[in-house]
Amino acid sequence: xxxxxxxxxxxxxxxxxxxxxxxxxxxxxxxxxxxxxxxxxxxxxxxxxxxxxxxxxxxxxxxxxxxxxxxxxxxxxxxxxxxxxxxxxxxxxxxxxxxxxxxx
Amino acid sequence: xxxxxxxxxxxxxxxxxxxxxxxxxxxxxxxxxxxxxxxxxxxxxxxxxxxxxxxxxxxxxxxxxxxxxxxxxxxxxxxxxxxxxxxxxxxxxxxxxxxxxxxxxxxxxxxxxxxxxxxxxxxxxxxxxxxxxxxxxxxxxxxxxxxxxxxxxxxxxxxxxxxxxxxxxxxxxxxxxxxxxxxxxxxxxxxxxxxxxxxxx
Numbered sequence: 001x002x003x004x005x006x007x008x009x010x011x012x013x014x015x016x017x018x019x020x021x022x023x024x025x026x027x028x029x030x031x032x033x034x035x036x037x038x039x040x041x042x043x044x045x046x047x048x049x050x051x052x053x054x055x056x057x058x059x060x061x062x063x064x065x066x067x068x069x070x071x072x073x074x075x076x077x078x079x080x081x082x083x084x085x086x087x088x089x090x091x092x093x094x095x096x097x098x099x100x101x102x103x104x
Numbered sequence: 105x106x107x108x109x110x111x112x113x114x115x116x117x118x119x120x121x122x123x124x125x126x127x128x129x130x131x132x133x134x135x136x137x138x139x140x141x142x143x144x145x146x147x148x149x150x151x152x153x154x155x156x157x158x159x160x161x162x163x164x165x166x167x168x169x170x171x172x173x174x175x176x177x178x179x180x181x182x183x184x185x186x187x188x189x190x191x192x193x194x195x196x197x198x199x200x201x202x203x204x205x206x207x208x209x210x211x212x213x214x215x216x217x218x219x220x221x222x223x224x225x226x227x228x229x230x231x232x233x234x235x236x237x238x239x240x241x242x243x244x245x246x247x248x249x250x251x252x253x254x255x256x257x258x259x260x261x262x263x264x265x266x267x268x269x270x271x272x273x274x275x276x277x278x279x280x281x282x283x284x285x286x287x288x289x290x291x292x293x294x295x296x297x298x299x300x301x302x303x304x305x
Contacts, residue, residue, distance in 0.1 A: 032137060034196055034294050035144045037263065040135060042300035043161035 108149050110142065117168075119175035122182045125150060125157075126171070132163055144298075151298040156190035158182065158303040185303065189267065192251055193296035195276060197264040199239050200290060201257070236262040238289055245283035249276045254301045265301035 105115045117124045133139050140162065147159045166174070175182070234255040239262065243250070252267040268276050273296050284291050 031294070032141070034297070035140050037196075038194075038297055038300040039140055039143050039147075039159070039162040041161075042303065043159045044164070044303045 108146055110145065110149075112146060114150075117171065117175070119172065120179055122175055122179050122186065124171055124175060125154075129165065132165055135162060147298045147300075151193075156186040157298060158185050158189065159298050159300050160303075188252065189299040189302055191270055192267050192299065193270050193273065194299045194301055195266045195268055195273070195280075195293060195295035196297065196301075197239070197266070197280065198292045198294075199236060199262045199264065201236060201238060201260055201262050233257060236264065238287075239264060239291075241287050242280060242283040242289060242291070246276050246280050252302055267299060267302050270296065 105113060107113050112127055114125050114127050117126055133143070143162050147157070151157050236255060236257075243253075243264075246266070246268075249268040249272045250266050251269070254265040256263040256265070266276070277293055277295075280291075280293055
């Protein structure tokens with residue numbers, strides 16, 4: 001896979017005045033057009049409204065940029081199982097709350 | 105934790121066989137041309153590093169708790185999506201269309217006599233919207249490599265996205281251009297791209 005998208009192959013127009021086809025298909029910034037199309041209108045959508053993220057800069061939870069990939073073939077030595085640690089924290093917190101209630 | 109060539113630091117958040125690759129930001133990215141290009145470069149680097157990725161839309165930010173819930177609740181569909189794109193890349197073809205080439209769409213709301221008729225009408229309209237008559241003979245020439253296809257029509261331009269094996273890019277491109285020349289069709293093909301168009305459910 002190349003790092004840079006290859007320049008689009010353009011058919012010769014054969015006309016002196018650019019047509020609509022020429023303007024669309026021969027755009028000097030065709031690569032940026034493809035990038036805009038790909039990253040702004042495609043891809044997994046995980047929150048329904050980006051303005052939520054923009055309006056609430058939550059400093060307690062660090063906001064995360066995100067993409068997804070398969071984990072089974074990735075970093076076989078990776079042992080940062082955040083889900084398990086998160087679950088353990090919630091269990092400890094629930095126990096602490098239950099303990100405080102019992103002492104009242 | 106790992107660092108990309110551009111110096112961005114990412115970490116992996118796993119849930120079974122699905123993981124999220126994330127980075128922390130103090131504020132959301134603005135959609136400037138430079139940021140969009142940088143985002144695409146990052147996706148390409150990650151697509152080269154991992155055998156399957158489903159790129160998130162630019163600017164997607166979620167709290168960590170919500171992310172964990174999403175990974176858990178959508179694990180099956182995400183795993184299916186990853187299996188579909190594994191070892192494959194996106195090629196984008198843009199073709200000019202004219203009003204004469206747009207097949208008449210069935211009005212899905214035209215006096216349906218039942219719920220089934222209504223839904224059938226909508227399905228037919230959706231299928232008609234995916235037809236690009238001028239591209240049909242060209243699609244036939246590259247059909248052997250197409251694992252999946254998406255079509256998007258905006259104004260007079262049809263954007264056709266093909267998911268093909270990573271190893272078939274040059275053969276696909278050569279065959280597509282030869283078929284377009286033979287058919288006298290003007291088109292632009294770009295790629296390979298990460299599978300942006302095949303990432304949404």
